[in-house]
Amino acid sequence: MALLEIRNIETYYGPVAAIRGVSLDVEEGKIVTLLGGNGAGKTTLLRTISGIVDPQKGTVAFAGAMIQGADPDAIVLKGIAHVPEGREVFPFLSVRDNLRMGAYTRRDPDGVAKDLELVFGYFPILRERAELAASQLSGGQQQMLAIGRAVMARPKLMLLDEPSLGLSPLLVKQIFGIVQRINREQGVSVLLVEQNARMALQVADFGYVLELGRIVMENTAAKLMESEDVSEAYLGNKQQGVRGERRWRRKKQWR
């Protein structure tokens, strides 16, 4: 049994179907990435898992328990932490208080204090700026804060929504490195949504490609990387045409 088992999820915004029947697994201790273009339904899927929106159909099983339709706070308690797109840190709270907010549902002050040290260990810059308001951090630091805040909930599964958004390549590399370390050292499973497919496939064990609310491809990250469709559509590898350049895209066949 996988840690997270999504079965036949359909999620609507009003009459518009954003997810049209998605089933996927996140195995314990793995990093699974979800690739897809704009509007494919990646963010909606994460929001459905964390209970921010409710699916019209389908089930979400986490560690064996059905959680679809449950309130977000109950889902956090079960061990799923969501790092939303665009960070969403509390701008007027200090860095330290932001991190404490991540542990809001926890009742073990000792553990929380230990985890605060753990987060500072992963992100030393946050310790340096612990007393600054979060709004004063740079984008990369805010992203670190958002991830740190999620770690503070002691999750079994972390949902990461586009952590690379708006960050320099160097920072992206650094942050992904830390995500990988958290995964390995803390045994936190990760479901990673990314536009930066190259980076995502480098750190992930397994990947799914979502298009228009449906999964069109699934495979190990290594295999996906070799696929012509993924290579061209998401990794930006242009095949060299006879003219040297090629602007048009091959029709995707997903195989």
Added chain:
Amino acid sequence: MAIALSESSTVPTAANDAAGSTVPQLFARALTTWSGRTALREKTKGIWRSVTWQEYGEHVRWVGLGLAALGLKPGERVAILANNGVEWVEADIGAIGAGGVSVGIYVTSVARQVAYIVNDAAARFIFVEDEEQLDKMLEVRADTPSIEKIIVFDMEGLREFRDPQVLSFAELLALGREQDTKHPERWAQLNAIPRPDDLAVLIYTSGTTGPPKGAMISHRNIVYQMTHVTDAYPVNDTDNHLSFLPACHVFERLFGVWLSIGHGMVVNFAEDGETVPENLREVQPTIFAAVPRVWEKFYSSITLAVRDASALQRWAYKLALAVAYRAADAELAGKQPNVGLRLARWVAYWTVLRTVRQMIGIDRCRTCLSSAAPISPELLRWFRALGINMVEGYGMTEATGGITINPFDRYRLGSVGKALPESEVRVSRDGEILVRGPHIFMGYLNKPDRTAEALKDGWLHTGDVGSIDADGYVKITDRLKDIIITAGGKNITPSEIENELKFSPYISDAVVIGDGRKFLSCLVMIDADNVARFAQDNAIPFTNYASLTQAPEVVALIQREIDAVNKKFARVESIRSFRLIDRLLTPEDEELTPTLKLKRAFVNKRYGDLIESMYRAA
């Protein structure tokens, strides 16, 4: 030769009195008849844009004069590698008007296939749609020495690109326009060059074995079809046609391009394959000719929509359809339904069936036609029950389209109708359908041996097995080479079984296998959308297409559909085993024909292991 001009434009008999003339002459007459009226419509950036006959004619003239100025000589070939659209027909008719021969190439072809056709036809010019198609041509240009110039319709992304062999469609038009001003008499002179028995177009048929063959179609062939196919599929200048099947195929060429020139209907080009349902509702065509696959799709979309409807709606649909079936069956039996039944049908139409027709987008259709492949009689009966004036035709590229047509008012279910006027159909001693008449092609280009096999003493050997009844109604059993003889020596016609299978909303296409085997089996291509919906409704987890085909519940679903079909056939004709094709096939795949049917021979070869596994397991 006199060209009759009909001034009364209500029902122009245009092509009907033009036997013996040529495509350029008919086109010239169309221009004078309908000059300021709309000829073509195309959706660009979300807006339907109209092209009048006058504008269409101008572009055709400039294309033709431009090609002539670049050195095109009468009888030389001009290829078109593009999707249907205004430029496609302008290039096509322009090339023919200059005395050239037009050759359509499917955009789904890979560079190697494009090169084959270009070389086989010895094409001197090629029109390509855009950068993508241009790249195919450039890739093989070293191997295609006959090509003088490549003309690009859409220059997007190519502004910086310079190549002495490549020019834009706009540049060609400008060149033609310049010629037109300098030599205003030139176009009429060029138009007069082709004689009725000269080659007008080459239509390449995707051979299931071996390379494609170029069927040589003369002006006379085309004019004959233009004139006679309308006996049972009447078309006039108030009609709207939606063009979405590839114009390279004889079917769309006839029912779109040629009929519009002969009868003045408006051709509306769909944006692409995926937008056909929306385009259909926007255009609301008044005539609709399509291949069975399209009709099957309409049927399954409605069947599934009804399944999702409320109990009241389902009840109303069932009731309305029952009434409509009774009325339709009475008419099919040659009887006038009684007053009560007619009244009931009227109510059924206004309460339910009209909505169904509107959902599909064919409520305005006066006449619909299915042809180019066998269709299930049950499906035709359903459309008749909806009150659709549905005719079925039988034809092939080698007969320039139609051979027989089943007229609506004298319709016989299960038959493909009677031979077109001035043509003959007979059955050979071994049961093969033979055809003779003005529509029979000139032979295959560069393939005298294949031509000799197809044409014997003026009779086209269709390769289809069938029979003709006392009234001349033709019944097609199957392709001669597709007939299965089982190990037990039983003759089985797979297409009958396949048609019943395709009637299921979950089965997109199927290939029945069993030649020399102990029992019949089949390979099934599922309808991805409908099966995905089934899986969703029944909480069957799946990820991609392959996993959908592997879900045990889906296999069981298809088993149920096959069981239902088996009940309709004799025991020896039962399908005892089947496999699902686990790849989502697209027109780019060699397994499919341009009209999205599975190619039997190719499938047999490609899925040989899968097929063997069915017989090993048994």
